[in-house]
Amino acid sequence: MYTAGDLRKGIKIQIDNDPYVIIDFQFVKPGKGQALYRCKMRNMISGAILDRTYRSGDTFSPADMQQRKMQFLYNQEKEYHFMDVNNYEQIMLTEEQVGDAKNYLIDNMEAEVLLYNDLAIGLTLPNFVELRIVKAEPWAKGDSVAGDSKPVTLETGYVVRVPPFVEEGTKIQVDTRTGEYVTRVKG
Amino acid sequence: MSPASKDNRSLIESGLAGKQFCLGLRAGIIQIIRQFFIARGYLEVETPFLIPAPAPEAHIDALPAGLGFLHPSPELCMKRLVCAGYTKIFQICHCFRQAERGARHLPEFTLLEWYQAHQDYLALMDECEELFVFISRELGRGAELIYQGQTIRLQRPWERLTVSAAFAQYTDLDPATALAQDRFDELMVTCIEPRLGQNRPTFLKDYPASLAALARLHQETPGVAERFELYVAGLELANAFSELIDPGEQAQRFKKEQAQRAAQHKTVYPWPRKFIEALADMPPCAGIALGVDRLVMLFADQPQIDAVVAFTPEEL
Numbered sequence: 001m002y003t004a005g006d007l008r009k010g011i012k013i014q015i016d017n018d019p020y021v022i023i024d025f026q027f028v029k030p031g032k033g034q035a036l037y038r039c040k041m042r043n044m045i046s047g048a049i050l051d052r053t054y055r056s057g058d059t060f061s062p063a064d065m066q067q068r069k070m071q072f073l074y075n076q077e078k079e080y081h082f083m084d085v086n087n088y089e090q091i092m093l094t095e096e097q098v099g100d101a102k103n104y105l106i107d108n109m110e111a112e113v114l115l116y117n118d119l120a121i122g123l124t125l126p127n128f129v130e131l132r133i134v135k136a137e138p139w140a141k142g143d144s145v146a147g148d149s150k151p152v153t154l155e156t157g158y159v160v161r162v163p164p165f166v167e168e169g170t171k172i173q174v175d176t177r178t179g180e181y182v183t184r185v186k187g
Numbered sequence: 188m189s190p191a192s193k194d195n196r197s198l199i200e201s202g203l204a205g206k207q208f209c210l211g212l213r214a215g216i217i218q219i220i221r222q223f224f225i226a227r228g229y230l231e232v233e234t235p236f237l238i239p240a241p242a243p244e245a246h247i248d249a250l251p252a253g254l255g256f257l258h259p260s261p262e263l264c265m266k267r268l269v270c271a272g273y274t275k276i277f278q279i280c281h282c283f284r285q286a287e288r289g290a291r292h293l294p295e296f297t298l299l300e301w302y303q304a305h306q307d308y309l310a311l312m313d314e315c316e317e318l319f320v321f322i323s324r325e326l327g328r329g330a331e332l333i334y335q336g337q338t339i340r341l342q343r344p345w346e347r348l349t350v351s352a353a354f355a356q357y358t359d360l361d362p363a364t365a366l367a368q369d370r371f372d373e374l375m376v377t378c379i380e381p382r383l384g385q386n387r388p389t390f391l392k393d394y395p396a397s398l399a400a401l402a403r404l405h406q407e408t409p410g411v412a413e414r415f416e417l418y419v420a421g422l423e424l425a426n427a428f429s430e431l432i433d434p435g436e437q438a439q440r441f442k443k444e445q446a447q448r449a450a451q452h453k454t455v456y457p458w459p460r461k462f463i464e465a466l467a468d469m470p471p472c473a474g475i476a477l478g479v480d481r482l483v484m485l486f487a488d489q490p491q492i493d494a495v496v497a498f499t500p501e502e503l
Binding site: 031035053 | 244245375416
């Protein structure tokens with residue numbers, strides 16, 4: 001059970017039998033008045049946006065969801081296919097449900113698939129993933145035009161900015177929460 | 188500092204270094220506030236942070252500490268000083284309120300509170316205007332303030348708007364109906380506050396009597412109390428009253444607030460007996476609390492309170 005004081009961005013709660021994720025959150029309190037918690041939420045099934053204001057006494061059930069570790073198999077057009085390696089069961093997510101995670105998905109990558117009443121509705125990636133650079137401009141010493149960073153293309157097609165000394169073929173770590181370069185890795 | 192250690196500094200420390208402008212401005216504003224009040228014959232006072240019995244207010248939650256509480260405001264102690272004959276006093280101090288954290292709230296924040304005997308809330312409106320004009324001039328700013336893209340003219344007089352006029356203008360309900368439906372605070376926050384103090388600051392005045400436990404009832408309009416809040420660019424900066432000086436009436440109102448706290452399963456604070464007793468000697472008086480952090484936000488043009496304090500609780 002959550003109370004209003006627990007509400008913040010990213011928390012998933014149950015409202016009228018649907019799971020919602022809080023996408024924007026504001027604590028407000030007028031003068032000598034009550035504390036109010038203004039939330040903008042997205043229905044995790046329909047995608048509909050909901051604005052609600054809660055008070056300190058209000059309580060919420062966490063959205064009743066399961067997570068299952070699955071392997072990414074392939075994508076075809078706007079469909080993304082995953083498999084549970086324990087029972088070989090396969091599920092499909094739409095491009096919308098996959099969201100920004102599509103920038104980091106490569107074959108055989110493991111991810112947590114979110115299920116609501118056995119229906120797959122979303123995806124959580126590890127915070128850090130390792131991807132190879134497939135295209136980068138070479139770095140000429142003393143070349144100041146490039147500045148502090150340069151854009152490179154990763155094996156997923158995603159373009160990220162890296163320090164100028166990072167070269168084509170290098171494997172790098174990317175933070176999936178921010179979409180930013182973290183460091184070079186061996187391999 | 189060597190370049191290597193500079194690179195290794197954590198995000199918080201580099202954020203701190205980036206606060207030099209705001210922290211400098213903050214120090215300057217606090218100094219200017221002192222000059223303003225001292226020049227007007229106010230005495231600067233200090234009252235204890237650790238107190239046994241905070242004012243019983245329904246929606247202000249004091250932090251327990253030791254055998255008592257950290258004060259949520261210096262109000263009761265400062266009023267006891269007024270009762271004892273200190274007719275013009277001010278204080279700048281940290282105050283503490285449980286579970287208040289947001290873009291404009293810190294659980295530990297800085298209040299400027301001042302009292303003047305033989306005055307009412309209307310005199311405090313004038314004094315607020317004079318204080319802001321003085322700060323702006325001493326900072327070398329003009330008569331205009333730019334906050335988050337809005338230009339606010341500080342020339343006096345500022346707007347004076349009653350709570351019932353604000354409800355009529357910006358909502359479909361009158362204050363009494365909003366209170367009955369428990370929607371007063373929600374409408375205030377969503378429909379009214381964002382529209383206040385847009386071109387010049389606004390004094391929102393004459394609150395329903397039930398929302399002013401420590402204020403005197405209005406001398407002419409029934410059902411409302413002599414309380415105002417100051418808004419600039421939608422930001423709430425100060426709360427003021429013509430103080431209630433009748434001990435019997437004050438005791439009754441505190442009992443109502445205590446009952447509200449009990450009904451919400453909140454801590455009911457010990458009875459502030461010494462304050463109630465002292466009130467018998469209270470001269471007519473007006474008092475006001477102004478959020479110093481928010482005042483700095485305004486002059487620093489910062490939307491987040493985090494920017495104007497050295498450390499937020501999360502950074503400790």
